[in-house]
Amino acid sequence: MRGKVIKGSLSGGFEVKLNDGEYIEDVNVGNFVIAEGQKHKFFSLVVDAKIDSADSQALLDTDKENDSLIRDIINGSAVFEILSIAPMLMIAKEEEAKPGEKRIKQVKTIAPHCSEVRFAEEGDIFDVFGMPSDINFEIGTPIDMDIPICLNLNKFVERSNGIFGKSGTGKSFSTRVILAGIIKSRLATNLIFDMHNEYGWEGTDEGQDRSCKGLKQLFNADVEIFTLDGASARERKVARFTEVEIPYSQIAASDILMLGKELNLTPTAEEVMIALEKKYKERWLHEILNMDPLEMEDIAQEIGVNSKSLNALYSRLQKIERLPFVKEDGRVDRDAVDEIMKHLQESKNVVVEFGTNQNLLSYILVANILTRRIHARYTKLTEKALAQKNFKVKPLIITVEEAHRFLDPSIARNTIFGTIAREMRKNKVTLLVVDQRPSKIDDEIISQLGTRLTLKLNDDADISSVLTGVSKAKTLRNILDNLEEKQQALCLGYAAPMPFVFTPRLYNEAFYRDIGYQDFTVAPDHAGFAALISDLMPEDDE
Amino acid sequence: MSDTTYIGEIIENTDSDFIAMAKDYHQLPSVGSFLKITLGLTNIYAVTTSLAAGGDDNRMMMAMGMPLDELVTKQPQIADVLTFQFTGVLIGFSETGVYKGYLTNQPILHSFVKRCNEAEILLIAQDMNFLNTLVHAKDINNIEILAAVLRTLYCLKGEGPVGYDYLVCAGKKILSLSGYDRGLINSVFAKVDSQRR
Numbered sequence: 042m043r044g045k046v047i048k049g050s051l052s053g054g055f056e057v058k059l060n061d062g063e064y065i066e067d068v069n070v071g072n073f074v075i076a077e078g079q080k081h082k083f084f085s086l087v088v089d090a091k092i093d094s095a096d097s098q099a100l101l102d103t104d105k106e107n108d109s110l111i112r113d114i115i116n117g118s119a120v121f122e123i124l125s126i127a128p129m130l131m132i133a134k135e136e137e138a139k140p141g142e143k144r145i146k147q148v149k150t151i152a153p154h155c156s157e158v159r160f161a162e163e164g165d166i167f168d169v170f171g172m173p174s175d176i177n178f179e180i181g182t183p184i185d186m187d188i189p190i191c192l193n194l195n196k197f198v199e200r201s202n203g204i205f206g207k208s209g210t211g212k213s214f215s216t217r218v219i220l221a222g223i224i225k226s227r228l229a230t231n232l233i234f235d236m237h238n239e240y241g242w243e244g245t246d247e248g249q250d251r252s253c254k255g256l257k258q259l260f261n262a263d264v265e266i267f268t269l270d271g272a273s274a275r276e277r278k279v280a281r282f283t284e285v286e287i288p289y290s291q292i293a294a295s296d297i298l299m300l301g302k303e304l305n306l307t308p309t310a311e312e313v314m315i316a317l318e319k320k321y322k323e324r325w326l327h328e329i330l331n332m333d334p335l336e337m338e339d340i341a342q343e344i345g346v347n348s349k350s351l352n353a354l355y356s357r358l359q360k361i362e363r364l365p366f367v368k369e370d371g372r373v374d375r376d377a378v379d380e381i382m383k384h385l386q387e388s389k390n391v392v393v394e395f396g397t398n399q400n401l402l403s404y405i406l407v408a409n410i411l412t413r414r415i416h417a418r419y420t421k422l423t424e425k426a427l428a429q430k431n432f433k434v435k436p437l438i439i440t441v442e443e444a445h446r447f448l449d450p451s452i453a454r455n456t457i458f459g460t461i462a463r464e465m466r467k468n469k470v471t472l473l474v475v476d477q478r479p480s481k482i483d484d485e486i487i488s489q490l491g492t493r494l495t496l497k498l499n500d501d502a503d504i505s506s507v508l509t510g511v512s513k514a515k516t517l518r519n520i521l522d523n524l525e526e527k528q529q530a531l532c533l534g535y536a537a538p539m540p541f542v543f544t545p546r547l548y549n550e551a552f553y554r555d556i557g558y559q560d561f562t563v564a565p566d567h568a569g570f571a572a573l574i575s576d577l578m579p580e581d582d583e
Numbered sequence: 584m585s586d587t588t589y590i591g592e593i594i595e596n597t598d599s600d601f602i603a604m605a606k607d608y609h610q611l612p613s614v615g616s617f618l619k620i621t622l623g624l625t626n627i628y629a630v631t632t633s634l635a636a637g638g639d640d641n642r643m644m645m646a647m648g649m650p651l652d653e654l655v656t657k658q659p660q661i662a663d664v665l666t667f668q669f670t671g672v673l674i675g676f677s678e679t680g681v682y683k684g685y686l687t688n689q690p691i692l693h694s695f696v697k698r699c700n701e702a703e704i705l706l707i708a709q710d711m712n713f714l715n716t717l718v719h720a721k722d723i724n725n726i727e728i729l730a731a732v733l734r735t736l737y738c739l740k741g742e743g744p745v746g747y748d749y750l751v752c753a754g755k756k757i758l759s760l761s762g763y764d765r766g767l768i769n770s771v772f773a774k775v776d777s778q779r780r
């Protein structure tokens with residue numbers, strides 16, 4: 042594609058008229074293009090395309106459409122196609138670069154009239170996004186280009202991040218690709234709440250009807266699996282796992298409050314639980330679940346709540362009692378948090394699987410309890426690190442799917458996830474939120490997300506939400522509206538030098554190999570082995 | 584000068600056009616054909632814009648009831664009275680084989696005018712600047728002349744895709760030179776038979 046800048050402003054971007062003989066249909070929204078100014082290359086994104094004319098009458102004059110010669114003459118001259126491009130960065134041309142000054146800068150001026158515009162090439166992309174490495178992780182390819190485009194993981198792990206997209210667009214696959222990159226880079230440790238058993242061990246690829254490897258299979262010793270459902274893990278032949286059991290004493294009133302919807306809690310529940318907690322401390326859940334219905338009235342009076350409310354709470358909490366992994370304290374013999382912490386401090390990554398407990402009740406409860414306690418431990422660790430020079434804490438990234446369940450505006454202020462998102466990385470803990478309904482997440486939290494990867498979203502509110510606090514939101518919105526139905530994403534924010542559209546890297550055999558996986562289960566190649574041996578020890582012919 | 588291939592001789596000129604007297608009425612150039620005037624090492628190029636014929640200024644011409652050739656055979660003195668003229672508009676020049684679409688000097692009176700050969704026409708047609716002159720020249724039949732020139736070029740470039748693409752480029756140039764006058768485009772190209780094939 043070749044064209045020329047015919048109009049432009051700093052705020053509105055450039056309009057580009059295609060050169061004669063170029064086809065508008067070769068250009069797609071989201072393509073990278075370069076406007077060659079005198080002193081800078083303006084690195085830009087195609088954001089819109091339209092038909093325009095030198096004279097509006099020409100647009101309406103369609104009777105000549107049968108005369109192909111006249112039509113061919115008019116097209117591209119009297120009537121022509123215009124691309125709107127949004128300059129995102131400017132790069133000083135080599136001969137213009139001043140020593141000691143950054144070559145890549147924010148856009149602060151415009152390309153002159155008639156500047157040449159062309160598709161970006163490999164060199165341009167590498168100039169801006171860098172060459173792939175362990176730290177500069179290849180997350181996919183730019184659209185219509187067959188070269189890697191990279192995300193700076195150093196920056197990525199510094200802040201909380203989000204991956205959004207409607208169901209089936211590739212959120213979980215993309216998340217797995219990025220997690221694999223982070224694990225390989227060793228820049229941070231991961232705690233992954235894996236509601237659908239997709240991350241740890243073999244997952245199924247519903248779209249392709251085949252299975253795909255989990256992180257434990259790819260990184261074996263660097264990944265530990267915890268599960269709420271040992272039977273399911275055994276059945277799925279998970280290599281090694283630890284069962285998680287939650288004792289009553291670890292469930293706080295605030296954990297139950299988050300389950301308002303799932304437990305159908307009444308408005309008085311909060312008050313009752315606070316009263317119970319005040320009296321029984323961490324034994325409150327044990328006490329209420331073991332209450333004699335006949336004593337209920339007296340106890341209500343004693344702690345100063347309405348007996349009907351107490352009764353209602355009692356019956357709602359039966360659902361908790363029935364969860365197979367929630368147990369009386371005496372029947373739990375090890376503290377999952379201790380064990381998870383032990384692994385995390387050894388720089389291992391932990392996946393918490395839910396097995397057959399794939400309901401939101403289990404998921405929210407467990408993710409919340411574990412995160413609350415692990416965060417508290419990290420807070421202590423960072424305090425220690427502040428005091429002791431040689432003690433360093435490796436950052437922890439907590440991945441949660443269905444994130445809006447934890448970050449809903451009505452609860453985000455009070456939950457541990459809200460706290461983590463808001464305190465940035467003060468305590469070395471950040472979130473990777475994965476969600477299909479970003480509009481249901483508190484705006485304030487969305488705006489704290491450093492880097493956002495967005496696959497296709499249909500809902501207007503969701504699209505607006507991922508653009509919260511982003512400059513050029515209007516331009517980017519058009520790109521989001523035009524994403525492919527699946528496996529195409531817009532990446533914007535802290536870890537990306539500029540917003541860009543890309544096709545996420547495929548999570549497949551080739552990826553496993555690139556990330557360093559070796560399949561030891563495949564029978565060795567005997568002929569090859571024999572050849573190798575004979576190479577090493579040449580036989581004597583005599 | 585004993586150059587016999589010339590077809591006319593300049594009898595009047597300005598800085599942009601000329602009138603030439605035809606050497607022989609059998610060899611009158613057609614409107615829209617390419618002409619050249621050689622001055623030393625320079626060839627000045629032009630396009631024929633009109634033809635005219637006249638007689639003795641003191642006597643009215645009258646119908647004679649026979650074709651010209653027959654008339655001249657029967658009354659040879661008529662040939663001396665009749666004059667045939669053609670006009671041309673100057674479009675550019677070449678020196679040592681390089682064409683320039685502008686003029687640095689004008690032909691002088693009594694210069695000889697010749698036809699361009701194919702190679703010269705293709706040289707001129709490499710750049711579309713000559714269209715500027717043909718679109719903007721005053722007091723000529725721009726539409727007919729443009730159409731004739733384009734017909735010639737279409738044939739020379741090769742009827743078919745190559746010629747067609749040339750016409751499209753020329754059309755775009757005319758459109759932009761004329762301030763997007765689609766009426767002009769429609770009239771000119773209605774007179775050019777072309778097919779992409």
Ligand SMILES: Nc1ncnc2c1ncn2[C@@H]1O[C@H](COP(=O)(O)OP(=O)(O)OP(=O)(O)O)[C@@H](O)[C@H]1O
Nearest residue numbers: 208209210211212213214246247248249546547548
């Ligand atoms: N990077 C990828 N590599 C290979 N296949 C992919 C990739 N991304 C998406 N797919 C295909 O698309 C299907 C859906 O992807 P995925 O399960 O990640 O969607 P999702 O957005 O997590 O959906 P849901 O919201 O329902 O969980 C996959 O089963 C797979 O076939």
Ligand SMILES: [Mg+2]
Nearest residue numbers: 209212213214
């Ligand atoms: Mg998913």
